Amino acid sequence: MKQTAIPYVFMRGGTSRGPYFRRRDLPGDLDVLSDVLIAVVGSGHVHNIDGIGGGTAVTTKVAMLSPPEDDWADIDYFFAQVSVEDRRVDYRPTCGNILSGVGPAAIEMGLIEPAGDETDIRIRAVNTGARIVARVRTPGRQLDYDGDTEIAGVPGAAAPVQLTFTGVVGSSTGAFLPTGHLRDTIDGIEVTCMDVAMPMVIARASDFGLTGHETVAELDADRPFFQRMEAIRIAAGEHMGLGDVSKSVTPKFGLLAPAAAGGTIAARYFMPWKTHPTLAVTGSQCLASCALTPGSVADGMLDRPTASPARIVLEHAAGTVEVLVEFSDDDGFSLTAAGLVRTARKLADGHVYVPHTVWPGPVASS
Numbered sequence: 001m002k003q004t005a006i007p008y009v010f011m012r013g014g015t016s017r018g019p020y021f022r023r024r025d026l027p028g029d030l031d032v033l034s035d036v037l038i039a040v041v042g043s044g045h046v047h048n049i050d051g052i053g054g055g056t057a058v059t060t061k062v063a064m065l066s067p068p069e070d071d072w073a074d075i076d077y078f079f080a081q082v083s084v085e086d087r088r089v090d091y092r093p094t095c096g097n098i099l100s101g102v103g104p105a106a107i108e109m110g111l112i113e114p115a116g117d118e119t120d121i122r123i124r125a126v127n128t129g130a131r132i133v134a135r136v137r138t139p140g141r142q143l144d145y146d147g148d149t150e151i152a153g154v155p156g157a158a159a160p161v162q163l164t165f166t167g168v169v170g171s172s173t174g175a176f177l178p179t180g181h182l183r184d185t186i187d188g189i190e191v192t193c194m195d196v197a198m199p200m201v202i203a204r205a206s207d208f209g210l211t212g213h214e215t216v217a218e219l220d221a222d223r224p225f226f227q228r229m230e231a232i233r234i235a236a237g238e239h240m241g242l243g244d245v246s247k248s249v250t251p252k253f254g255l256l257a258p259a260a261a262g263g264t265i266a267a268r269y270f271m272p273w274k275t276h277p278t279l280a281v282t283g284s285q286c287l288a289s290c291a292l293t294p295g296s297v298a299d300g301m302l303d304r305p306t307a308s309p310a311r312i313v314l315e316h317a318a319g320t321v322e323v324l325v326e327f328s329d330d331d332g333f334s335l336t337a338a339g340l341v342r343t344a345r346k347l348a349d350g351h352v353y354v355p356h357t358v359w360p361g362p363v364a365s366s
Contacts, residue, residue, distance in 0.1 A: 001355055001356070002355075002356035003353040003354065003355055003356055004353065004354050004355075004356055004358070004359055004360060004361040005351040005352075005353055005361075006021065006025055006026065006036075006040070006351060006352050006353070006354065007021070007022070007025055007349075007350070007351055008020060008021050008349065008350070008351065008352050009105050009108050009109060009346060009348075009349045010052070010346070010347045010348040010349065011063075011098075011101035011104065011105050011344055011345065011346055011347060012101065012154070012344060012345045012347055013063075013095075013097050013098040013099065013100040013101030013102070013342070013344045014096065014097030014098070014099075014100040014101075014151065014154075014281060014342040014343070014344070015058060015097050015151065015152075015153040015154055015277065015278045016058040016059065016061050016095060016097035016098050017054070017058070017059055017061070017347065018041075018053075018059065018060065018061040018062050018063065018098060019040060019052065019062055019063070019352060020062075020063040020064075020065060020101060020102070020105040020109075021062070021063070021064050021065070022064070022065060022066065022109060022111070023064040023065060023066035023076075023078060024066065024362075025362070026064060027359055027362075030091065032359060033080075033089075034080075034089040035358050035359065036354055036358060036359045037062050037080055037082050037089050038082060038087050038089060039051060039354040039355060039358045039359075040052060040053075040062070040082075040352050040354060041053035041060045041062070041082040043060065043082050043083055043084060043085065043086070043087045043088070043089075044085065044086070044087045045085065046084065046085055048060065048084065052352060053082065053084065055084055056084065056274075056277075057081070057083075057084060057249075057271040057273075057274060057276075058097070058271075058276070058277065060081070060082040060083065060084055061079070061080070061081055061082070061095055061097075061098050062079070062080040062081075062082060062098075063077060063078070063079060063095075063098050063099075063101065063102060063105065064077075064078040064079075064080070065077060065078075065102065065105060065106055065109065065111060066078070067111070068122075068124055069124070070124060072122060072124070072131060073122045073123060073124035073131070074106075074112060074121050074122045074123070075102065075103075075106045075111060075112060075121060075122075075123055075124070076123075076124050076126050077094075077099060077102045077123050077124065077125055077126060078091075078126040078127065079091070079093065079094045079095050079098060079099075079125070079126075079127050081093060081095070081249050088247060090247075090248055090249050090250075091127060092127065092172065092248055092249070092250050093127060093128075093172075093198060093249055093250045093252075093282070094125040094127045094128045094130065094197075094198075094282060095280065095281070095282065096163065096165075096197065096280060096281020096282040096283075096284070096285075096340070096342075097280060097281050097342065099123065099125070099132060099134070099163065099281065100134070100161045100163065100281070100342035100343065100344045101161075101344040102121070102123055102134060103119070103121040103123070103134035103135075103136040103161060103344075104136055104143055104145070104161070104344050104346065105346075106121060107119070107136070107138070107143050108143065108346060108349070113141075114136075114138035114141040114142065114143065115138070115141070116138065116141065117137070117138060117139045117140070117141075118135055118136065118137060118138060119135070119136050119138045120133055120134070120135050120136075121133070121134045121135075121136060125171075128168075128171035128172055128197075129167060129171055130165060130166075130167050130168045130171050130197065131165075131166045131167045132163055132164065132165050132166070133163070133164045134161055134162070134163055135161070135162040135163075135164075136159075136161055137159040137160065137161075144159055145158055145159050145344070145345050145346065146158065146159055147159030147160055147343070149341060149343050150343075151321070151341075151342055151343055152278055152316065152318045152319025152320060152321065153277055153278035153318040153319065154343065157343075158343035158344070158345055159343065160341050160342075160343060161341070161342050161343060161344050162339065162340075162341050163281065163339060163340050163341070163342060164337055164338075164339045165197060165285060165337060165338045165339070166336070166337045168196055168197040168282075168285060168335070168338065169195070169196055169334070169335050170195050171195065171196075171197060172195055172198070172199045172242070172250065173195045173199055173240055173241055173242065174195075174241075175195060176194065176195060176196065176334070176335075177192075177193065177194060177195075178193050178194075178195050178199065178239070178240035178241055178242075179193045179236075179239045179240060181193075182293070182295040182296055183295070183296070183297060184236070184239060186232045186235050186236055186239075187228065187231060187232050187235065189203055189207050189208070189228075189232055190203065190204070190207065190297055191203045191232065191236060191297060192290050192293075192296040192297045192298075193236050193239065193240050193251070194286055194289060194290050194293075194296070195240070195286070196285050196286040196289040196335055196338075197281075197282035197283075197285040197286055197338070198250065198251075198252055198280065198282035198283050198285070198286050199240060199242065199250050199251040199252070199286075200251050200252050200253065200254050200283060200286045200287070200290075201232065201233050201236040201237075201240075201251050201252070201253050201254070202253075202254045202255075202256060202286070202287065202290050202296070202297055202298075203232070203253075203254070203255055203256070203297060204255070204256055204257070204297050204301075205255040205256065205257040205266075205268065206257065208225055208228070208229070208255070210222075210225070210255065210257075211257060212255050212256065212257020212258075212266045212267075212268060213257060213260055213266055213315075214268070214317075215317060216275045216276075216277055216317045219268060219275040220274055220275050226273070229253055229270065229272075230272065230273070232253075233245065233251060233253050233272055234246050236251060237250075237251055249271060249272060251272075252269065252270060252271065252272055252280070252283055252286075253269075253270040253272050254267055254268065254269050254270070254283060254286070254287050254290075255267065255268040256287070256290070256291070256297060256298050256301060257301065258301045258302070259301075259302070259313075259315050260315065261315050261320070262313075263313035263314060263315040263320050264291060264302050264311075264312045264313045264314065265287075265291045265298060265301055265302045265312070265314060265315070266314070266315040266316075267279060267287045267314045267315065267316055268316065268317065269283045269287070269316065275317070276316075276317075277317060277318055278316050278317065278318045278319070278321070279314060279316045279321050281340055281342065284314055284321050284323050284340060285323060285325075285335075285338040285340075287314055288312040288314060288323040288325050288338065289325065289327075289333075289335050289338075291304070291312055291314075292304060292305070292310060292312065292325060292327060292333060293333045294333065306329075308325070308326050308327045308328065308336075309324050309325060309326045309327075309339075310324070310325045310327065311323075311324055312324075312325055321340065322340070322341070323338055323339070323340055324338065324339040324340070325337075325338050326338070326339075
C-alpha cells in the first residue's frame with residue numbers, strides 16, 4: 001500500500017492529547033481534510049486501532065497551526081474534534097486543553113522564536129475567533145517542559161502554561177445568553193444556556209436526581225440520564241441558534257452542585273456523549289461564568305465573589321481546576337477575561353502515514 005507521510009508533533013495539552021500539524025502540510029479542502037484526519041486518528045474503531053487516536057474523545061483531537069491572518073496574533077490555531085467510532089470530524093468547537101500545547105508546538109515547529117526566559121504567544125482560535133495569550137517557559141530561549149505545576153487528571157508535574165482568554169463571550173453564537181434568558185425550561189428541567197469560550201447547556205445535578213459528585217464511571221453507566229440529557233441538549237441547541245446539533249459536540253452539557261471539598265462549586269462536564277474525565281478549559285470558563293452570574297441555575301449553590309478578578313475553584317471528578325475571572329457587574333454580569341494554568345509536554349514527533357488513496361499529498365509547485 002502506497003502511503004502519504006505527514007510531518008507532525010504529538011503533544012499532551014492539558015488533559016488531552018493529539019497530533020499537531022502545520023496547516024500547510026494538510027489538504028485545504030475540508031472534506032478531504034476530514035478524510036485525512038479520520039485516517040490519522042483511526043476513527044471508526046472503538047480502539048482507533050488503525051490510527052494514533054486513543055479510543056476516547058480526549059485523545060482524538062487535532063491541532064493545525066499556521067501564520068496568523070490578523071495583525072494581533074502570532075499564530076493561528078485551527079482545531080478538529082474527530083469522533084472515536086463513527087468517522088466524523090467537527091470543526092465547530094475549539095479546545096482549551098489542546099490549546100495548552102499550541103505555544104510549545106509552535107516553537108517546536110519553528111513557527112515561533114522564543115523571546116526570553118518566558119515567551120508570550122498570542123493565539124487566535126480560528127474556529128471561534130477567541131484571542132488567547134499563552135505564556136510559555138523558555139529559559140535561555142530554550143523550550144523547557146520541566147516544572148512543579150500539577151493539574152488534576154495528569155500524573156506528575158511539568159512547566160506551567162499560563163493562558164489568558166479574551167474575546168470569548170458569544171464566540172460561537174454571538175451572545176452571552178444565546179436564548180436571551182438567564183434560565184429556560186426544557187423537558188421540565190431548568191437550564192442556563194451560556195456561551196463563554198464554549199456554548200453550554202448547564203443544569204442542576206439535583207434536578208436529574210443526581211448529587212453532582214458521581215464518578216465518571218457512575219455517570220457513564222446511567223444511560224437513562226444520558227438519554228434525557230441528550231434530548232435537552234438537542235432542543236437547547238435549536239433555541240441557541242445552533243441548528244441541528246445531534247451530530248455536533250456543541251453545545252456541551254454541564255451539571256452544577258454545591259462544593260464538597262473546599263472549592264467554589266462542583267461540576268460535571270460531558271463531551272457530550274460521555275463524561276469528561278476532568279474539565280475542558282473552555283467549559284471551565286463557561287461554568288465559572290455561570291457560577292458568577294446572578295439569576296443562573298447556580299443560584300443558591302455558592303457564596304458569589306463580588307470583587308473582580310474572582311477566583312473560582314471548580315470541583316470535578318478527578319480534582320479541581322481554578323479559573324481566574326475578570327468581570328464587571330455595572331450593567332449586568334459581563335466577562336472581561338479568564339485565566340487558567342495548564343501544562344503540556346511533547347510526546348513524539350516525525351511523520352504519521354495515511355493511505356495514498358485517502359490523500360496523495362500536496363501537489364508540488366512548479
